[in-house]
Amino acid sequence: MAADQAASLAKHASQSGERVGLTADRITVHGGKPLQGRIRVRGAKNLATKAMVAALLGETPSVLQDVPLISDVDIVTRMLEAYGVAVSSPDDGTLVLDPQNVEKAHFAKIDALAGSSRIPILFCGPLLHRLGEALIPDLGGCRIGDRPIDFHMDALRAFGAIVDKSYEGITITAPDGLHGAHIELPYPSVGATEQVLLTAVRAEGVTELKNAAIEPEILDLIAILQKMGAIIWVEPNRTIFIEGVERLEGYTHRAISDRNETASWASAALATGGDIFVENAKQPELLTFLNVFRKVGGAFDVAEDGIRFYHPGGALKAVQVETDVHPGFMTDWQQPLIIALTQAEGVSTVHETVYENRFGFTDALLDMGADIVVHKDGLESVTRRVPRRRLEQAAVITGPTPLHGADVRVPDLRGGFSYLIAALAADGTSTISNLGLISRGYEHIIDKLTALGADFELD
Numbered sequence: 001m002a003a004d005q006a007a008s009l010a011k012h013a014s015q016s017g018e019r020v021g022l023t024a025d026r027i028t029v030h031g032g033k034p035l036q037g038r039i040r041v042r043g044a045k046n047l048a049t050k051a052m053v054a055a056l057l058g059e060t061p062s063v064l065q066d067v068p069l070i071s072d073v074d075i076v077t078r079m080l081e082a083y084g085v086a087v088s089s090p091d092d093g094t095l096v097l098d099p100q101n102v103e104k105a106h107f108a109k110i111d112a113l114a115g116s117s118r119i120p121i122l123f124c125g126p127l128l129h130r131l132g133e134a135l136i137p138d139l140g141g142c143r144i145g146d147r148p149i150d151f152h153m154d155a156l157r158a159f160g161a162i163v164d165k166s167y168e169g170i171t172i173t174a175p176d177g178l179h180g181a182h183i184e185l186p187y188p189s190v191g192a193t194e195q196v197l198l199t200a201v202r203a204e205g206v207t208e209l210k211n212a213a214i215e216p217e218i219l220d221l222i223a224i225l226q227k228m229g230a231i232i233w234v235e236p237n238r239t240i241f242i243e244g245v246e247r248l249e250g251y252t253h254r255a256i257s258d259r260n261e262t263a264s265w266a267s268a269a270l271a272t273g274g275d276i277f278v279e280n281a282k283q284p285e286l287l288t289f290l291n292v293f294r295k296v297g298g299a300f301d302v303a304e305d306g307i308r309f310y311h312p313g314g315a316l317k318a319v320q321v322e323t324d325v326h327p328g329f330m331t332d333w334q335q336p337l338i339i340a341l342t343q344a345e346g347v348s349t350v351h352e353t354v355y356e357n358r359f360g361f362t363d364a365l366l367d368m369g370a371d372i373v374v375h376k377d378g379l380e381s382v383t384r385r386v387p388r389r390r391l392e393q394a395a396v397i398t399g400p401t402p403l404h405g406a407d408v409r410v411p412d413l414r415g416g417f418s419y420l421i422a423a424l425a426a427d428g429t430s431t432i433s434n435l436g437l438i439s440r441g442y443e444h445i446i447d448k449l450t451a452l453g454a455d456f457e458l459d
């Protein structure tokens with residue numbers, strides 16, 4: 001990455017942290033103390049932001065509840081406001097989104113959001129329906145692979161849109177309107193599935209989407225669209241039919257709980273030998289994670305109001321994990337889990353099949369004492385369940401290895417959280433910089449660390 005691009009990303013990260021209350025960009029952690037206590041997770045980052053975009057499709061205001069205070073929500077708020085949507089927050093965690101005065105945005109306001117989130121790409125369909133044109137800035141999100149948007153653009157073209165790329169970003173128009181289409185995704189992409197849903201609900205006619213992603217956050221988005229008046233059939237074998245309607249209303253909805261944040265805290269409990277009750281954690285969306293957590297040697301108790309995750313004592317065990325689309329083991333879970341695996345007895349292997357570059361964060365873990373070898377072209381193994389994507393990588397983790405403090409810099413969202421866990425599990429003191437990036441997906445991180453008894457100072 002060019003130095004000026006890295007500097008601009010770092011500036012973005014620290015400003016985004018500040019906008020959601022994370023005032024420091026560096027933390028000094030004194031490790032070796034188990035995390036113990038109770039914290040609450042709110043609505044999912046991977047649903048809340050999409051639900052906000054869906055509000056653009058309604059003729060009346062929408063109310064979204066349990067919205068986390070994270071910078072991706074802040075970015076989407078600013079993008080909606082640039083397009084004339086009035087966004088207010090009458091109480092903590094509730095957003096009211098009023099799209100009744102939607103208008104074209106000034107380029108400068110959109111450009112100011114370039115490089116900060118992946119969500120702007122999902123504005124295409126709703127903006128085409130409302131304004132006949134969509135101007136999309138350069139996308140951000142975690143740099144864990146190439147992350148192309150070809151499936152999105154091909155789908156939009158199938159609906160009748162015209163895509164133009166210029167120095168201003170991507171401009172999309174639909175001079176003849178948007179009409180239902182038959183689309184088969186080359187891979188069950190979460191974002192491309194959402195793109196199709198948000199476009200098809202008001203396109204003329206019926207859309208058939210094959211090889212769709214069916215993550216719980218997508219089903220929650222479908223529930224929201226149904227509340228708005230959409231007709232969407234989720235059929236067997238990853239097929240979704242959408243019958244376009246002429247008008248959608250606003251919705252009232254409580255966002256599905258953030259299973260990725262829950263899994264992160266579960267791994268933190270395991271890696272630090274701790275005991276964390278995650279309020280509002282839900283078991284059904286975490287079945288696959290819980291199986292792996294148990295096989296590693298973690299214990300959990302499911303309660304009415306959340307899940308307790310703890311290290312029951314004894315040695316942790318090595319496991320073989322491969323990331324996959326839902327209902328497989330989610331890629332966003334593997335980075336925090338790897339920290340716990342450095343403390344497991346034996347050789348664990350994590351096959352990453354979703355992104356081609358999601359193990360970069362392990363370099364700094366080597367400096368902290370971990371034994372991790374990354375195989376950039378993947379690794380054949382007889383225990384593989386679905387060896388199928390060419391772009392995959394594998395990480396082989398041999399443990400247990402004591403971790404010791406180091407100075408590290410947050411590279412991406414989950415990698416950053418992993419460094420926090422590693423520092424908390426390590427002997428000695430670590431400093432972690434570029435902390436603002438963590439605020440993309442973890443709200444009130446400092447308050448939560450305090451509630452769990454972590455020993456740290458902010459610089």
Ligand SMILES: CC(=O)N[C@H]1[C@@H](OP(=O)(O)OP(=O)(O)OC[C@H]2O[C@@H](n3ccc(=O)[nH]c3=O)[C@H](O)[C@@H]2O)O[C@H](CO)[C@@H](O)[C@@H]1O
Binds near residue numbers: 152153
């Ligand atoms: C904001 C959000 O919800 N982010 C989640 C979403 O990301 P996102 O929606 O970006 O992830 P996708 O499911 O689209 O991407 C999966 C794979 O498909 C590839 N691909 C995707 C689109 C495309 O047009 N062309 C293409 O080749 C990607 O490069 C990647 O290798 O789902 C991922 C997979 O569960 C999660 O890790 C992210 O946390």
Ligand SMILES: C=C(OP(=O)(O)O)C(=O)O
Binds near residue numbers: 332
């Ligand atoms: C990869 C992630 O997010 P995004 O798609 O927003 O970069 C994530 O949440 O781990």
